[in-house]
Amino acid sequence: MAKSTPAPAETTPVADFEHSLDELEQLVARMEGGEMSLDDSLSAFERGIGLYRHCQQALDQAELRVRLLLDPEAPDQAAPFKPGEN
Template identity: 80%
Template sequence: MANPASAPSEPVSIADFEHSLDELEQLVARMEGGELSLDESLSSFERGIGLFRHCQQALDQAELRVRLLLDPDAPDTAEPFDPES
């Protein structure tokens, strides 16, 4: 399975966002359960950070689209999307 956070320049689909968010919620629940070893916790944390970044990218893209839709006559007033910020 490909890492969803590996290509920040590609648009994120709604299905990808929902899948990543669901997986992130499951990871958090497992980590909060306290039954993971230290290595498993670290791996889960690393995966969670990647999923969080993937979800944040999707939200940033959605925000930019909304800005452009709200003011189509002046799209230059919307701030450009920068996945690195």
């Protein structure tokens, strides 16, 4: 009888965001080092744009969730969160 392989663990949206952000930061650090070829730099830039867009989309979704929690009846009219307010 063949062993079944366990299904890969699904990542949470927060963990996925943090992983993408970490990868983006590492990519930027490598690019800032100035040791990459032009072709590698272009590939890294393309990957970085994809990671940036993914992170921005995750932040937009998180903001929508917060707005829905603050005012489920009218999320578009919920006051934006300002750091330092209680």
